[in-house]
Amino acid sequence: MMATPPLGVAQATEPVSYASLALTLGTGAGLMWYFGQQQEKKVASQTTVGSKVAGAAAIGGPFQLMDQHGKPFSDKNLLGQWSLLYFGFTQCPDICPEELEKIVEAKNLAEKATGKSITTVFISVDPERDSVAQVAEYVKEFDPKMIGLTGTLDQACLTQGPLGTNAAARAYRVYHSKTGDEKDYLVDHSIITYLLNPQGEFVTFFGKNMMAAEVAESLEKHLRAR
Numbered sequence: 001m002m003a004t005p006p007l008g009v010a011q012a013t014e015p016v017s018y019a020s021l022a023l024t025l026g027t028g029a030g031l032m033w034y035f036g037q038q039q040e041k042k043v044a045s046q047t048t049v050g051s052k053v054a055g056a057a058a059i060g061g062p063f064q065l066m067d068q069h070g071k072p073f074s075d076k077n078l079l080g081q082w083s084l085l086y087f088g089f090t091q092c093p094d095i096c097p098e099e100l101e102k103i104v105e106a107k108n109l110a111e112k113a114t115g116k117s118i119t120t121v122f123i124s125v126d127p128e129r130d131s132v133a134q135v136a137e138y139v140k141e142f143d144p145k146m147i148g149l150t151g152t153l154d155q156a157c158l159t160q161g162p163l164g165t166n167a168a169a170r171a172y173r174v175y176h177s178k179t180g181d182e183k184d185y186l187v188d189h190s191i192i193t194y195l196l197n198p199q200g201e202f203v204t205f206f207g208k209n210m211m212a213a214e215v216a217e218s219l220e221k222h223l224r225a226r
Helices: 018-023 029-037 040-046 095-114 132-139 164-171 212-224
Strands: 064-067 072-074 082-088 118-124 147-150 176-180 185-189 192-196 202-207
Touching (some): 082 212, 118 132
Antiparallel strands (some): 082 192, 176 185
16 A cells, blocks of 8 residues: 555546645645645636536646557647546556556446446656666556546656656646655556546546446536537
8 A cells, every 4th residue: 555645536526626626646745836836826726607517627738648559649639539548557566556446447337327328547757767668567457448648757757748657647747746755656646537538638637436337427427418
């Protein structure tokens, strides 16, 4: 088990607020990191009046990584399709596998019910160990159609610009931090799955405490609404 794993939520209520999303981003350092990035006044000014999602524009953004085939992959590749994004790492002992199995099950249920396709995406928060080959082996265990993304170490260390896993994590307000020995470490990270619409916009999120059937029900609702 990861040390002090971030908290999940049972269900996001609409409109999705930054306060509710922040609760899922972890405790301690996670919340400090989040609120350091989003000041209350800035959040208020970015709230979209009349939108299903409050301040949707501030969650998500451009990123450029590599997929499990070693090909460049950016946020633009997700346009035109519904997508479920999950941030984790391949050496995660239990939480990541459980969450990926859950979202794949939910995706399959929602696809069967609506006749619409959903793309599942795994984004590594541990690019130092998660090579392209490692990610390829990992994602195929859950869904042969799952997209696995990682970046080079140089990309991950960038502090500005849209490149690298850190940029992707920042765009989605994902907290992640190494814990333990330098060579044999785990990664504390937010346990959140993000739903994006075919326009690449953030729609809602699903926390750790939701069951596959609950996620599927929410997915069906959003897919049928469009």
